[in-house]
Amino acid sequence: MAQQQKISLTRYLVEQQRADGLIPGQLRLLLEVVARACKSISQAVNKGALGGVLGTAESENVQGEIQKKLDIIANEVLIEANEWGGHLAAMASEEMDSIYVVPNRYPQGEYLLMFDPLDGSSNIDVNVSIGTIFSVLKKPDDTPGVQEADFLQAGTQQVAAGYCIYGPQTTLVLTVGNGVDMFTLDREQGSFVLTQQDIQIPADTKEFAINMSNMRHWDEPMKRYIDECLAGKEGPRGKDFNMRWIASMVADVHRILMRGGVFMYPWDKREPEKAGKLRLMYEANPMSWLVEQAGGAATNGKQRILDLKPTKLHERVSVMLGSRNEVERLTQYHAEKA
Numbered sequence: 001m002a003q004q005q006k007i008s009l010t011r012y013l014v015e016q017q018r019a020d021g022l023i024p025g026q027l028r029l030l031l032e033v034v035a036r037a038c039k040s041i042s043q044a045v046n047k048g049a050l051g052g053v054l055g056t057a058e059s060e061n062v063q064g065e066i067q068k069k070l071d072i073i074a075n076e077v078l079i080e081a082n083e084w085g086g087h088l089a090a091m092a093s094e095e096m097d098s099i100y101v102v103p104n105r106y107p108q109g110e111y112l113l114m115f116d117p118l119d120g121s122s123n124i125d126v127n128v129s130i131g132t133i134f135s136v137l138k139k140p141d142d143t144p145g146v147q148e149a150d151f152l153q154a155g156t157q158q159v160a161a162g163y164c165i166y167g168p169q170t171t172l173v174l175t176v177g178n179g180v181d182m183f184t185l186d187r188e189q190g191s192f193v194l195t196q197q198d199i200q201i202p203a204d205t206k207e208f209a210i211n212m213s214n215m216r217h218w219d220e221p222m223k224r225y226i227d228e229c230l231a232g233k234e235g236p237r238g239k240d241f242n243m244r245w246i247a248s249m250v251a252d253v254h255r256i257l258m259r260g261g262v263f264m265y266p267w268d269k270r271e272p273e274k275a276g277k278l279r280l281m282y283e284a285n286p287m288s289w290l291v292e293q294a295g296g297a298a299t300n301g302k303q304r305i306l307d308l309k310p311t312k313l314h315e316r317v318s319v320m321l322g323s324r325n326e327v328e329r330l331t332q333y334h335a336e337k338a
């Protein structure tokens, strides 16, 4: 029997561009370049101690978090790969204080790229899955030059979003608004190969992901939801739940895309003004769009995440996403308390 032909990311993007015009030329180049950057980050991650990339750097990011060497390396790889191609106007990263405008020695493109270069930083040194998350917007064309305000668009305006997970396999997961497709890095060929199309998240689940050590700081609807999951068969939900927490959003969301579940990083009362730990532009928006494109849902408890209008680049948000019926239940509990 003839072996089925493998479809590379390059071929997939060309065919998508031809088929429905969702991927114009500049966007196709952008996605190819991001994928290439992810390949080199994957190489660095794989080398680990042999490449001298583990451990802490002597710096803090804008949110006051100590940076790991790999946070900085991944950030540089993404910038260097993307600045010269002519497809971007500017970039913004969880690891940089302000936006990075493409230097004027290069042509300016029409897109804006945002990324969390290395998500799950606390897992780098312990050899647990980590990843790169990215989101693409179009620069509004009514403004000259490019400024931070150009990035402050709701998640519904994204034109592409995805992540690359560096785990037992390196896998790229992508949406351009036409479902969610997955590519696995073939290390011998050096290319990403299409391995799953039209990923769907089951509407129901018995699995939840949350950092339970923060429970005493949550608000009442969040406590109620988890209490009911923990009560199992004997409780109001009438079924036993399983808990998973990898502490890399990228890995927790990947599990949900593969087999369902609900992921939560809720607001907590220690830092009420911050709304949560995760960042709207680099983490919540791209992941929410992927989850919605796979039939799931994403909310901050009160509003659909993709409808939130950011007020600043590094804005944080409360996140609840995954299997649709669980997210609806969480929304209902928050509405009852309001």
Ligand code: AHM
Binding pocket: 065, 094, 116, 118, 119, 120, 121, 122, 211, 247, 248, 249, 250, 265, 277
């Ligand atoms: P990071 O972008 O600095 O790695 O932080 C975000 C990560 C998420 O990937 C993960 O869900 C969360 O922080 C883990 O937090 P905790 O340390 O509370 O388990």
Ligand code: MG
Binding pocket: 094, 116, 118, 119, 120, 249, 283
């Ligand atoms: Mg992160």
